[in-house]
Amino acid sequence: MSDVSDxxxxxxxxxxxxxxxxxSPDLGLRVYAAWWLGKFRVNQPGVVERLIHALEDEADRxxxxxxxxxxxxxxxxxxxxxxxxxPALIESLSCSDFYVREAAAQALEMLDDRRxxxxxxxxxxxxxxxxxxxxxxxxxxxxxxxxLEALGTLGAVEAIPLAKSFxxxxxxxVQYSAARALYQLTADxxxxxxxxxxxxxxxxxxxxxxxxxxxAIGYLPAADAIAQTxxxxxxxxxxxxxxxxxxxxxxxxPSLSDGAxxxxxxxxxxx
Amino acid sequence: xxxxxxxxxxxxxxxxSTHLLEAVQALAIAHTQAAIPSxxxxxxxxxxxxxxxxxxxxxxxGEPSVLPLLEQLDGYNYGARAWAVRALAGIGDPRGLTxxxxxxxxxxxxSVRRAATKGLGSIHWQKLEDDRIQSAQLQALEAxxxxxxxxEWIVRYAAILSLQSLAIEGSKSRPDWLAxxxxxxxxxxxxxxxxxxxxxxxxxxxxxxxxxx
Numbered sequence: 001m002s003d004v005s006d007x008x009x010x011x012x013x014x015x016x017x018x019x020x021x022x023x024s025p026d027l028g029l030r031v032y033a034a035w036w037l038g039k040f041r042v043n044q045p046g047v048v049e050r051l052i053h054a055l056e057d058e059a060d061r062x063x064x065x066x067x068x069x070x071x072x073x074x075x076x077x078x079x080x081x082x083x084x085x086x087p088a089l090i091e092s093l094s095c096s097d098f099y100v101r102e103a104a105a106q107a108l109e110m111l112d113d114r115r116x117x118x119x120x121x122x123x124x125x126x127x128x129x130x131x132x133x134x135x136x137x138x139x140x141x142x143x144x145x146x147x148l149e150a151l152g153t154l155g156a157v158e159a160i161p162l163a164k165s166f167x168x169x170x171x172x173x174v175q176y177s178a179a180r181a182l183y184q185l186t187a188d189x190x191x192x193x194x195x196x197x198x199x200x201x202x203x204x205x206x207x208x209x210x211x212x213x214x215x216a217i218g219y220l221p222a223a224d225a226i227a228q229t230x231x232x233x234x235x236x237x238x239x240x241x242x243x244x245x246x247x248x249x250x251x252x253x254p255s256l257s258d259g260a261x262x263x264x265x266x267x268x269x270x271x
Numbered sequence: 272x273x274x275x276x277x278x279x280x281x282x283x284x285x286x287x288s289t290h291l292l293e294a295v296q297a298l299a300i301a302h303t304q305a306a307i308p309s310x311x312x313x314x315x316x317x318x319x320x321x322x323x324x325x326x327x328x329x330x331x332x333g334e335p336s337v338l339p340l341l342e343q344l345d346g347y348n349y350g351a352r353a354w355a356v357r358a359l360a361g362i363g364d365p366r367g368l369t370x371x372x373x374x375x376x377x378x379x380x381x382s383v384r385r386a387a388t389k390g391l392g393s394i395h396w397q398k399l400e401d402d403r404i405q406s407a408q409l410q411a412l413e414a415x416x417x418x419x420x421x422x423e424w425i426v427r428y429a430a431i432l433s434l435q436s437l438a439i440e441g442s443k444s445r446p447d448w449l450a451x452x453x454x455x456x457x458x459x460x461x462x463x464x465x466x467x468x469x470x471x472x473x474x475x476x477x478x479x480x481x482x483x484x
Contacts (some may be wrong), residue, residue: 010349245470256470261474267428
């Protein structure tokens, strides 16, 4: 815990202080405490209950009507890995705040609980009333990328036809999320190859996105293309780590497949 | 005016980050010692693309870059110093050893610790006088054993690669070092939380074994 941001008012924050701070009169500190509890995965008794409670917070509102505490509470609940949070997070998928819905979809993906699939599909169809678009992109009604990624990770094969309709979405990032989810749902290499092609795109942010997606799905044929992408070595290394760890789902350690050795040789060269 | 002077002037006169990047890339590719001062200067322009190109150029030029890099090190700001460490790590000249030992264990940025750690495993030891090689290698070994506990997986990964090199290089002359490295690798194989680290340890164990037969 060496990061400067780990200190709190210049002092180290303890888990019990952070829990108490969730009820601080200073609303900004509550948001910070929620983030902190997730960051350090504080799993003490009472934390999850209080964070679930914070998902219904009405006190902290942005001028645009957003709920900063709810956003961070949802993010923290994803990291804490306690499935008691699932029903409340599913509720949060209907929140008016775009970023709360995004954080809830990501948290539900991390909690790996299929109960949320029907609501995620409803949200992907933009059929939940009262959900407002992104405050910075009004043409972005739902956090499509987060929803698609969650459906992919959760193995929601019933969402395949709907996910396909996002392969031609005007926003590249959403197309990638659709390809990522469809690869996870079908294992069809066309979707993996689509992400490999994206590594050659002109925009650095999009290349970084595609690196993260390929790492997440562990697509082995992408290994060389990842190593050659014009992006930071640290991001390429993280993507290759994703590929490598995926290899061991089929052939666990201490065996090393040729694919695993190839990936590590590439990683060695990028250090 | 010779071509190289034109290239150097292009770096000096670049009026945008894109122009600077292109000028440094052209100068790095020219592969001439006359470019060294300008390439070193480019480490401090706060332009990551240009710094990457300059580091690559300095590494390709190799040994002649080492002394100019070391001489100016104290005058660098943090960013330039980090890039200089990367260049020294890539060149592998033993004169950079002290810098790499310090950076691998103490640098604030994990990418610098990572590069310095990798550099400790690729030093051209034979450039040292025979009677100094073992003490220098011992310093590297001790630093690497320490760095193999870094809290960032990628730094531990680099430490394993470098421990592997050191084990293979020193296994004949110093079997006690080999044993120390193997003990540490065994520990990491048992206890490291990262699957990637445990996998890289496994590969290192295999490669050390292969090198001995």
